[in-house]
Amino acid sequence: MMKPAEIPRDEDWAFQPRFRVLRVGSVRRGIRLEEIFWTVLQKIADARDCSVGDVILACESRLEKGANLSSALRVEAVTYLQQELEAALSKTGRQAVRNQVMASPSPCFALTGDKQLMAYNPAFIGFVQSRLSSLASDATGQGVRLSLDIQFSDLIEKLRIEGSGPATVGFVIGVERQLIRGRLNAILAPLIDREAIIGFILPN
Template sequence: MELMREHTEIASGAQLRFRAVPVDGVRKGLRLEEAYWDALAELATDLGVKPGQLISRYAAQYGENGNVTAAVRLGVLEGLREREMQRQATMSLQAIIGMVAGCPTAAFALSGGKKVLTYNPPFLSFLQARLSHLSPEALAAGLKLQLDIPFGALMSRLRNEPQTPVSAGYVIATNDRILRGRLNAVLANAVGEGAIIGYLAG
């Protein structure tokens, strides 16, 4: 019964539907599969525009040969791909925050843009113990962190052997103070530029 319902839903999504949509002030008739019409409506809602406006955008981006229908199909697929990548990035960041927060020792997450994504209370306590003249707000705002291994090279090593931590030296600078030490880096996210979690070893 469940298999029959899934087959019916797939067949329904594959059916061609003709609709007249206002595009740049002119109503254009397009014949697309129902699944594409549904996805187009969802993407338009996400972007806060009307389906016709999104069709115009896709036609301008992908309709070099004048085939608006093909341009819409390509645009919808690209839009869904981008939305899925954003969803994965959001889920990945939430997971990274959870892993760092759950660590009982000082830890932080660093992105490919050398941005500190998050850190845990033990990491903040580590800094406060050594930079007691600064408030937590000042520490967070003025924190600069560098590794003695280029981030790209570090990510390459971790991607090749994700089960093996990499030991690296770090430099934490804030205003007039510099802290140096060692950490163990592990792969946190291999998507795009990637991200690492650093566990301070000293």
């Protein structure tokens, strides 16, 4: 099986056509496609644990006689990307963030770049109540201010580094004039339309 090719650094690499001769079934075929489509076809092959030639053969077997194979391969590549996008979108969004926050047994919340709490669990409210005697027992997250000891943009950049894992940072929670200080583990929230983190409060 062919190894995935490195993506060229030229910003116009995706548009550059490349002619390749591959074994497709029992014959060798010469096919010209733009580089972006070869890259996606290789991703499909990797996902299916087969060769690009096998992907082409499967695509060709579905074509009617006389149909254009190059066009069919482009459709195959775009269809794969569309399916991958739909799968990714099903795992992202506000509800996905809420589910992760609510599933945590420890105090947990989701914070956006404008310092808005977009989700929090009952353990988080219990954490705040236990440290602020003036907070009503039926209080919610309304009026709770939260800030980090690192610039939000710097934290996002740090978390985006592949393999970096969670980042441990300090935080301050403010309710009226009262403050709570502590530390938390932060991860990126599964959102594509905004920057946000999920914070898991660490025990003192």
